[in-house]
Amino acid sequence: MMKKRARREMFKKILAWLIYWTGVYFLLSLLYQRKKTVVILAYHKLEAQQGKNVFISSLGVTAAAFEKQMKYCTKKYRCVSLNEGIRLLRTEKELEYNYLVCTFDDGYRNNYDHGMVVFQKYQVTPMIYLPTGYIDTGETLWHDQVEQLVKSIDQERVDIPCLGISAKLSNNNDKMDLAYTLMQKIKHNAPKERDTMIKQIADEIGLTLEKKDNGLLTWQEIKRMADAGIDFGSHTVSHRILAKNALPEFEKELYVSKEKIIGITVSKDVHFAYPDGKLADVDEKIEQKVKEIYVSAVTTEPGHNYPGCDLHQLKRVGVIKEMDLTYLKVKILLTKILNKREL
Numbered sequence: 289m290m291k292k293r294a295r296r297e298m299f300k301k302i303l304a305w306l307i308y309w310t311g312v313y314f315l316l317s318l319l320y321q322r323k324k325t326v327v328i329l330a331y332h333k334l335e336a337q338q339g340k341n342v343f344i345s346s347l348g349v350t351a352a353a354f355e356k357q358m359k360y361c362t363k364k365y366r367c368v369s370l371n372e373g374i375r376l377l378r379t380e381k382e383l384e385y386n387y388l389v390c391t392f393d394d395g396y397r398n399n400y401d402h403g404m405v406v407f408q409k410y411q412v413t414p415m416i417y418l419p420t421g422y423i424d425t426g427e428t429l430w431h432d433q434v435e436q437l438v439k440s441i442d443q444e445r446v447d448i449p450c451l452g453i454s455a456k457l458s459n460n461n462d463k464m465d466l467a468y469t470l471m472q473k474i475k476h477n478a479p480k481e482r483d484t485m486i487k488q489i490a491d492e493i494g495l496t497l498e499k500k501d502n503g504l505l506t507w508q509e510i511k512r513m514a515d516a517g518i519d520f521g522s523h524t525v526s527h528r529i530l531a532k533n534a535l536p537e538f539e540k541e542l543y544v545s546k547e548k549i550i551g552i553t554v555s556k557d558v559h560f561a562y563p564d565g566k567l568a569d570v571d572e573k574i575e576q577k578v579k580e581i582y583v584s585a586v587t588t589e590p591g592h593n594y595p596g597c598d599l600h601q602l603k604r605v606g607v608i609k610e611m612d613l614t615y616l617k618v619k620i621l622l623t624k625i626l627n628k629r630e631l
């Protein structure tokens with residue numbers, strides 16, 4: 289059960305290679321080339337390198353892979369800022385070119401360490417969404433706490449009775465799967481319950497949560513990046529998922545994080561990224577509030593964006609560490625084909 293994720297990713301990678309190298313990709317590209325779109329890529333962490341036995345989340349793309357991807361994207365697409373992408377989607381009837389916007393969630397410092405040189409080399413203006421309550425507080429993002437916990441387990445077998453989990457950990461894939469399973473079980477809880485659950489998991493595994501560098505950008509670094517032309521948006525205060533019935537607390541987070549972002553950017557037009565980004569978690573009231581407060585909102589629903597689309601339900605193409613350039617090209621094309629109703 290636990291190895292499902294790794295197997296699924298391997299299968300997708302092989303499928304992507306088959307689609308690409310048998311010429312199916314080329315044929316499909318021709319078939320679906322008429323309508324031009326705005327593609328929004330969703331990144332998280334940029335890692336220096338991937339050691340064979342280093343356990344890292346699937347959200348870390350290596351700096352080398354990222355550079356290759358940007359080299360390809362700036363050749364194949366018109367790479368624009370999110371503001372420009374929104375302007376085109378709002379004002380154009382038909383797009384003349386295919387556009388691409390690069391976004392990062394969570395505000396990791398490695399976006400600065402490994403990203404800046406690539407942004408400048410390829411003239412890419414990314415949008416980085418910040419969970420403002422974690423910046424400069426030393427608090428580690430809840431999902432990174434889970435990852436750190438799983439990473440420090442050195443037993444072959446682990447039991448977490450509070451969540452009914454019993455897992456065998458023989459390699460890094462097992463650890464990645466365990467971290468993923470834990471995150472799925474925790475993520476819909478309010479921040480306080482989330483912290484209690486993580487503490488309980490740590491107790492049951494027999495580990496203590498170490499407080500170390502949270503790996504996120506500081507406000508000083510954010511300001512420096514903003515001055516260099518990088519865009520910042522809101523990702524709530526606490527990285528809370530918009531669980532149903534959580535509107536009052538959520539609304540507060542929407543306002544507070546917006547004010548924080550306005551503090552470092554010149555524009556009053558602030559953009560938003562839904563934590564976790566699944567539309568199934570968003571009800572009408574929440575959507576209405578997000579519309580009132582923010583210029584746009586991105587989700588993690590896969591797809592491309594077309595003129596006249598809902599600017600507060602923007603689709604994205606997620607990039608993860610398992611993706612090489614071929615896989616990314618195929619994924620971009622398939623997400624276009626699969627949201628057919630827009631074609």
Ligand SMILES: [Zn+2]
Nearest residue numbers: 393394563564
């Ligand atoms: Zn996030």
